[in-house]
Amino acid sequence: MSVLLAAETSVRQRPAKEVVLSVRDLSVLFPQGYDRATGERRILRAVDGVSFDLHRGETLGLVGESGCGKSTTARAILRLIGMNSGSVKLDVNDPKTGKPVHYDLDKLSGAKLREARQHLQIIFQDPYASLNPRMTVGDIIAEPLVIYGLAKWNERRDRVQSLMKEVGLDPKHVLRYPHEFSGGQRQRIGIARALALDPQVLICDEPVSALDVSVRSQVLNLLIDLQSRRGLSYLFIAHDLGVVKRLSHRVGVMYLGKLVEVAPSEEIYRTPKHPYTQALLSAIPIPDPVIEKDRRRILLKGDIPSPLARQFGCPFAPRCPQAMPECKTIVPRLAADAPAHEVACLLYPPSRTAPASDSKK
């Protein structure tokens, strides 16, 4: 396929091994009342013991189907919803002094939490719902600066204009309202707002899912440019694995609230280890009829079980084509089966070992 327009295909630089965001055993449970028959408490395990590290300048893709807990993970990291257990640590450099600062996000509250959030911002999925329709673009982008008292009003105008330029919006449109922009442009407004505080980590929660293919690429290229210019780290949540593969250095696959596999992007697509990852990858259509004709799909039986149901063993066992009897009793642990390739499946011996405390460094 020929190259349309300038499309560099150089592999982006690998990020440094410096951890900026560290998540350990994160769990988010939603109580759902009581079971009428048994009187037992019903609990929805949205996120169930998720651990990962995000390095400086790295993009970590988080993929999985709806209801697997990717968005809940993002929101819990930001403390937009409460977490039930686990720890989230943020290690950034203070933008003014350049000195390293450490935040235990799970323990903070009030002013201290707000201070930490300066460095950790989010881009939401739906550019139609995440911008206040009654505020001008300028006010939307300036709002974080106002809340944090970071710039006087006359400096704010310059900051807003330079942010608009940086994300590819015309600064002349500063007085326009969100409805006057297309979906792709609205997402640029959301990105400018997230960048207003000079964060070092951006959580992108399905930022391009609502956009058409032709516009989607423009926004993704913007994210790539911003990353190389500002050294940002991305936690990139998406269900489109084609996008995630291109954009991410590493990819984590979630199923029913658990991380089932984490590996470098290229490796997870070339040699997926977990049966769920294998099925997920084989289900994605490739826009090439010659390849599609000969492709063998791993068709999973049934649907994702309700996260309300009591789980024993591996959450994927009921649909797994390679399930063994012990999968219904032993919970597989996410452990490295190859260098930098972690998987939680009993087919791989490391997953059988008992969990050691904080063994994932």
Added chain:
Amino acid sequence: MLLDVKNLKTHFPTQTGLVRAVNGIDLQVREGAAVGIVGESGSGKSVLSMTMMGLVPSPPAIISADQVQFEGKDLLKATASEMRQIRGNRLAMIFQDPMTSLNPFLTIGDQLSEPLLIHKNLTSSQAKKRVIELLASVGIPDPVARYRSYPHEFSGGMRQRAMVAMAVACGPALLIADEPTTALDVTIQAQILELMQSIRQNEGTAVILITHDMGVAAGFCDEIYVMYAGRVVERGPTERLFAEPTHPYTKALLSSVPRLDDPPGGRFRTIPGQPPDLTNLPVGCAFSPRCPYVIDTCRKEVPPLTTVPGESVAREKACFVEIRGKEAGQ
């Protein structure tokens, strides 16, 4: 020819001007064929299918066509009661959103029985027996118990299976599936596409698959129509169209889709500019403002859909420029 549409137009008068949602489309579907209609949002794919089903109220819409011939009958000239005889019987549709296109107040059994009672004059007990067979054939476990379930008791994938079962209940000659898997997860999408493929093979039902996903179209369809701003810009057999697109839009669309077999890293290929405003289409070719191959003629005349020369298969494109083997900007 099962379906033969010539020069179909669906326009909507609005306060800001006339929206030319479908702007002169020819479409031919043979018995048993799988035809894909691909395009981005606003290209007119859904309005095209709704118009063929007679589901676009006119007025307000202004619908015109030289013909919309289906099984020897012109659908645009059919009366309301004639349309009711055809719809759900010979011509059926699967809608995009299985969450909102089933009636939440009726059981799955009642909803699936309806077309059988109306079109096939079955008794209610015959219909029930047939519905249970249908539910089993689309892979719904325990169909006898599920007959009495309500839609909210079904998952998204099961609801879409029920929609498929309802659409094929009367053995239609043509099934129009409007983004049938867009609301579903990929592993469920694979199940539904497999189900539709097996219905096509076993029953000989022709399928029009409307999708924005080039991957889904590549795997399912024999022939593809690419739509842009209410027009067909290119049509041809799937393999040739993907291997060597002849319209700049098709080429740009194909190269901007991130593929699973692409290497990681690197920038995404884009199509510059924005999709056109349907109330204010550019003069000439609607793609000309975004097209890297644009020549002066493109900005003056609308290119007609013409046969592509030098092909062993029947292909058509609406473009003045020969782009095969050429890079952009030459």
